[in-house]
Every structure is written in C-alpha cells, then in structure tokens.
Amino acid sequence: MIPVLTLSTGSGPAPAGLEGLSLPRPGAGPAFGLLLTTPAPETLPETLPEALPLPPAPAEPADIVFSLPPTAIPQAGARLAVLAEWLALPPVEPPADALPEVEVIEGPMGQIPAEALPPQAALDLRHGYRPALPMPHAPLPSSPGPVSAEPTPERDTEHDAPVTEPGLIPAMVVPLPKAPLPEAYSASPRTSLAPEQPAAPLSSGAEVIGADLLPSGKDRASGLPDRQVAAAAVVAAPPVPAAALPAPAPGPQPSPVVSPIASLQPPATVKARSPIIRPAAAEPPVATNLPESAGGADVSEAPGGPAPALPAAAPSPAILAPAGLPVPLAANIASADVAEPAPLPQPLVAAPEIAAAASAGRVALAIEGPAAALRVSLAVPEADVAPLAERRRALADALSGQGMRLEALSVRALDMPQPLDRQPAEPARNEPLRNETTRFEAARADGLADAGGGAPHERQNREAPMPAPAPAGGAGGWAAAVDGDERSPAVQTRRGERFA
Amino acid sequence: MTDVRGRQVMDRMVRVRRVRSRQAAAALGRAQARQLSEAGLLARVRTLLAQGGARTGLVNAAELKARLASDAMLARLAEDVSKRLNGTAEERARLGEALGRARAAVDAAVTRRAEKEGQSEA
Numbered sequence: 279m280i281p282v283l284t285l286s287t288g289s290g291p292a293p294a295g296l297e298g299l300s301l302p303r304p305g306a307g308p309a310f311g312l313l314l315t316t317p318a319p320e321t322l323p324e325t326l327p328e329a330l331p332l333p334p335a336p337a338e339p340a341d342i343v344f345s346l347p348p349t350a351i352p353q354a355g356a357r358l359a360v361l362a363e364w365l366a367l368p369p370v371e372p373p374a375d376a377l378p379e380v381e382v383i384e385g386p387m388g389q390i391p392a393e394a395l396p397p398q399a400a401l402d403l404r405h406g407y408r409p410a411l412p413m414p415h416a417p418l419p420s421s422p423g424p425v426s427a428e429p430t431p432e433r434d435t436e437h438d439a440p441v442t443e444p445g446l447i448p449a450m451v452v453p454l455p456k457a458p459l460p461e462a463y464s465a466s467p468r469t470s471l472a473p474e475q476p477a478a479p480l481s482s483g484a485e486v487i488g489a490d491l492l493p494s495g496k497d498r499a500s501g502l503p504d505r506q507v508a509a510a511a512v513v514a515a516p517p518v519p520a521a522a523l524p525a526p527a528p529g530p531q532p533s534p535v536v537s538p539i540a541s542l543q544p545p546a547t548v549k550a551r552s553p554i555i556r557p558a559a560a561e562p563p564v565a566t567n568l569p570e571s572a573g574g575a576d577v578s579e580a581p582g583g584p585a586p587a588l589p590a591a592a593p594s595p596a597i598l599a600p601a602g603l604p605v606p607l608a609a610n611i612a613s614a615d616v617a618e619p620a621p622l623p624q625p626l627v628a629a630p631e632i633a634a635a636a637s638a639g640r641v642a643l644a645i646e647g648p649a650a651a652l653r654v655s656l657a658v659p660e661a662d663v664a665p666l667a668e669r670r671r672a673l674a675d676a677l678s679g680q681g682m683r684l685e686a687l688s689v690r691a692l693d694m695p696q697p698l699d700r701q702p703a704e705p706a707r708n709e710p711l712r713n714e715t716t717r718f719e720a721a722r723a724d725g726l727a728d729a730g731g732g733a734p735h736e737r738q739n740r741e742a743p744m745p746a747p748a749p750a751g752g753a754g755g756w757a758a759a760v761d762g763d764e765r766s767p768a769v770q771t772r773r774g775e776r777f778a
Numbered sequence: 779m780t781d782v783r784g785r786q787v788m789d790r791m792v793r794v795r796r797v798r799s800r801q802a803a804a805a806l807g808r809a810q811a812r813q814l815s816e817a818g819l820l821a822r823v824r825t826l827l828a829q830g831g832a833r834t835g836l837v838n839a840a841e842l843k844a845r846l847a848s849d850a851m852l853a854r855l856a857e858d859v860s861k862r863l864n865g866t867a868e869e870r871a872r873l874g875e876a877l878g879r880a881r882a883a884v885d886a887a888v889t890r891r892a893e894k895e896g897q898s899e900a
Contacts, residue, residue, distance in 0.1 A: 356826055360822050360852070364855050
C-alpha cells in the first residue's frame with residue numbers, strides 16, 4: 279500500500295472518513311495540516327484535488343504566501359530569506375552621508391574652497407554637534423572672552439573635522455553671523471583650536487561657542503573676539519599694519535570674490551555672501567597675537583605701545599589681502615555657504631501587501647528602530663525557522679555591506695492548526711502554539727560576523743538552540759501517521775499531545 | 779616668510795584633498811558592497827522564480843493559487859531589486875569617477891607642493 283501524501287489547505291469540513299484528524303479549525307485562516315493516509319487502491323482518486331473537498335475560499339486571499347508552510351510553497355524558506363533581505367535593503371534614496379561631487383580643486387594658491395571640506399563636518403557644524411570649531415552663530419560679544427586653549431592635536435581622519443595645525447585655522451565654513459563684527463580684526467594666525475571648551479559667558483551676556491577664540495591670555499587684553507576668524511579663514515595673510523590700512527571708501531562694500539570652484543557649485547548650496555569684514559564697532563582692536571615667526575610682531579610689546587587703532591570702518595577683504603597673495607581665503611570661503619543638511623534616511627516601509635497581511639495577522643513582521651540598526655521579526659512556519667536562522671548570517675552580511683547593522687533577527691514559529699477537539703470556543707486568529715522565540719543576536723558589522731567572534735555572551739546568543747527542523751516531508755509541527763491501525767496515534771504534535 | 783606660509787597652505791590643501799579622496803574611496807566601497815548584495819539577492823530571487831512552480835506531484839487549486847501568488851511577489855521583488863541594482867551601478871560609476879577626480883586633485887596638490895619646495899630651495 280502506497281501512502282498518499284495529501285496536503286489540505288485552508289479551512290472547511292474534513293474529508294469523508296477523516297473527520298477529527300487534523301483539519302484546521304474553521305475560520306482560522308490559512309492554516310494547514312498534513313494528512314498521511316493509506317486509502318484503498320480502489321478508492322484512490324485519480325486526482326486528489328478534485329476528489330477531496332476543497333475548502334472554501336477564504337474571505338481574504340492569502341496575499342502573503344510566505345505564511346504558507348513549506349510543503350505548500352516550494353522553497354518557502356528561501357523565499358522568506360529573500361523577503362527578509364529585500365526588506366533590509368536601504369531605501370532607494372541616496373543616504374544622507376552621500377558625498378557630493380568631488381571637483382578637482384584648482385586655483386590660486388591659498389584658496390581652499392569650502393567644497394573641499396568633509397560634508398559631514400560641515401553638517402556637524404551647522405547643527406552644532408561637533409564643538410571642535412567655533413560656531414559664530416551666537417551674538418557677537420562686545421567684550422573679550424577670557425579663554426585660552428590648549429593646542430589641539432592634528433586630526434586627519436576622514437570622520438573628523440579638517441585638520442588643524444598651529445598657525446592655521448581650519449578651513450571650515452560656517453554661516454557667518456548676521457550681525458556685524460563689533461571690531462575689525464587683522465589677519466591673526468591662530469595657534470590652536472580647542473575642541474571642547476565650556477562656553478564662557480561674556481559681559482554682554484553672549485556666549486562664546488568654542489571657547490578658544492583667543493589664542494593666548496595675552497590677547498584677553500586686546501579684546502579680540504576673533505571667533506569670526508574661523509569663518510574668515512585668513513590663513514596666509516601676513517600682518518598688516520593697522521595704520522597702513524586706508525580708510526574704506528564710502529559707499530557699498532565690494533562684493534566678495536567667489537572662486538571658480540564655488541561658481542561651479544549648485545546655486546542651492548553655494549551662494550554669495552556679503553563680505554565678512556564689516557564696519558567696525560566702537561572699540562577698534564589691535565593685532566596682538568601675531569607670532570614673530572609668522573612675520574608679525576607683538577605690537578603690544580613694541581616700542582611705543584599698542585598699534586594705532588583701526589579706522590572706524592573696516593576695510594574690505596581685498597584691502598586686507600596681503601600683497602603677493604591672491605584673493606584672501608577669507609573671501610573665498612566666506613562666499614560659500616554650507617549645504618543644507620541632507621534629510622535623514624527614511625524608515626523602511628514594508629510593501630503594502632506585507633503590511634496588509636501583517637495587519638490581518640497572517641504574517642508577523644516588524645522592523646523597528648532606525649535603518650542603521652535593523653531589527654527584524656518574522657513569524658514563519660516552524661520548518662522555516664531553521665533555514666531562516668541559517669540565513670541570518672547572510673542577512674547580517676548584506677546589511678553590513680550597506681553600512682547597516684542587523685541588531686536582531688527574531689524568528690518564531692507561526693501558529694499551527696489545532697485539532698478540532700482542542701479548539702477553544704472562540705478561537706483567536708494566529709494564536710501561537712509555540713511561544714518559543716528564538717532570538718538570534720546577529721553578528722554585528724564591526725568584525726563580529728564570524729561565528730566564533732564576539733564576546734562569550736554574544737556567541738551564546740548566536741548559538742541559541744533552535745527548534746528542531748521538521749522531519750522530512752513534514753509540515754510545520756505536525757506529524758500524522760495513520761498506518762491502518764485506528765488505535766495508533768493519528769496526530770501527534772511537537773508538544774507531545776496526541777490525538778486519536 | 780610668504781613661502782613658508784605658502785607651503786603651509788599647500789600642506790593643508792594636500793591633507794584636505796587626501797581626506798576627500800579617502801571619503802570618496804569609502805563611498806565607492808559602500809556602493810560596491812551594496813551592488814554585490816543586490817546582485818546576489820537578484821540572482822536568488824530569479825532562481826526562485828525559475829523554480830517556482832516546478833514542484834512535482836499533485837497540487838490542489840489552493841496550493842496552485844498560493845504558488846502563483848508567491849511567484850508574483852517574487853517577480854515584484856525581482857523588479858524592485860533590479861531597479862535598485864541599476865541605480866547602484868550608476869552610483870558606483872559616478873563615485874568611481876569622483877574618486878578619480880579626487881585622487882587627481884591630490885596628485886595635483888602634491889605636485890604643486892613639490893614645485894613650491896623646489897622653488898624655495900632654489
């Protein structure tokens with residue numbers, strides 16, 4: 279006698295002679311049972327689908343075929359895996375940290391266009407996340423800040439702000455303050471930039487962002503609120519005697535010089551700004567922090583006392599430009615504004631049919647957290663738990679290749695049909711028979727992808743016992759055997775429940 | 779003194795351009811990894827599609843319907859992944875060109891710095 283393996287899908291009345299065996303409860307949705315029968319040869323129908331009473335079509339078609347057991351859908355585990363992997367793909371939109379076009383920077387010496395800077399650093403500055411560089415968005419002080427800074431080690435990593443070195447200020451471009459500078463300043467090479475200093479309150483009530491605005495304590499007396507130096511970025515300008523500066527001509531200030539590179543940028547990201555040198559305020563400062571090595575003399579110690587004050591109206595950048603040098607870097611950099619911050623990555627959104635099926639209770643699928651740390655929960659047929667668990671490594675690798683991290687992949691067994699005599703009075707849809715949830719802490723992208731890697735507790739999590747796969751030919755947690763002996767157990771669930 | 783400062787500026791420019799070059803290389807690497815993963819996923823989806831209804835044996839109407847629905851979903855997945863793959867390929871090409879330009883910028887800066895050094899020594 280050749281056993282006939284019959285798959286019965288859906289709900290409905292049991293076939294003749296098979297009542298009470300393993301048919302899914304009515305209204306339970308796409309639940310499935312496995313019947314192993316040994317019918318008499320003369321009763322064996324030619325085609326089982328026509329012979330067996332087909333269950334009525336469900337009210338809602340099973341649009342999520344992955345809720346079917348593997349016996350109904352070929353390679354259901356692999357299909358689940360590709361579904362999970364597809365869901366883990368990042369959105370089609372470019373990521374926020376996508377690099378803009380890197381243009382070949384060619385121009386006169388001394389010009390470092392703003393677009394040469396790491397965009398992330400610019401964004402950090404815009405949002406104030408990284409206080410390594412001063413943010414001149416605070417109200418300008420009218421009195422000096424009392425801060426001196428320690429030298430900052432040079433940072434040259436791709437994630438850090440642009441490198442700094444003594445005598446140079448970072449060519450970081452930040453929006454210039456709207457308010458005019460209270461004092462004019464000269465080209466003062468800076469000695470350091472402190473990355474993190476507490477804000478120092480000033481007498482005017484303003485706060486100094488960065489707190490390294492003055493390179494030395496000596497400059498406190500000078501009262502140079504040179505936070506704007508960061509935006510001005512006068513790198514190579516030798517000291518200019520204040521007395522030698524001619525008074526600015528009346529009338530509108532000259533427009534800043536925009537580098538050719540800046541002109542190549544999209545208008546949305548680069549716009550011309552007004553000159554960074556504004557009319558000075560009441561207290562004209564003097565240049566006191568020019569090291570002699572840079573060609574300047576400490577005028578505060580020079581014979582005759584401090585240098586004469588600057589004129590009331592500060593000169594234009596072109597006037598401040600030293601002889602022999604092209605357009606000052608100040609005007610060049612100040613002419614470019616940082617780009618608007620890119621939008622954050624959109625959260626992953628499942629396909630509509632998946633969401634609909636999840637709402638209908640046929641598929642439990644959840645993606646939590648940001649896209650950078652993905653957490654996937656899948657409810658799959660029990661036989662698919664092990665194959666999907668084996669795929670978690672590939673899923674984690676795929677995510678790590680996209681700069682994402684699979685935080686957790688939770689797989690639990692989908693509910694299996696219950697015998698008719700054990701059904702509750704009001705059967706709830708998708709009431710799980712198995713509450714065991716196998717949680718696999720996925721290998722993180724930062725080198726823990728190996729099965730043996732990671733901390734002991736992580737390995738233990740990865741090696742968590744998984745539900746045993748279903749026997750060959752089995753479906754879900756069901757194993758039915760009718761061997762011609764009516765007293766033999768007809769149905770035995772994995773939990774050990776036996777039903778005649 | 780101007781030469782000294784000029785060299786400092788050039789050094790800084792070289793560093794900035796190197797940073798940009800490394801960032802471009804990292805972006806290109808991410809695009810390549812994404813392209814590989816998408817290509818692998820597309821191959822698996824297409825394999826499943828090719829083997830979709832190839833199960834032998836008797837099937838009833840519900841199973842057949844389920845298989846067809848499964849294949850339809852796989853087809854949609856394949857189409858989506860294919861679009862993603864095309865976009866990633868274009869992005870990879872663009873990033874590759876950007877990396878080339880960034881490296882050219884580094885070379886130009888280094889060359890200019892060397893020329894500057896040579897002029898100073900002369």
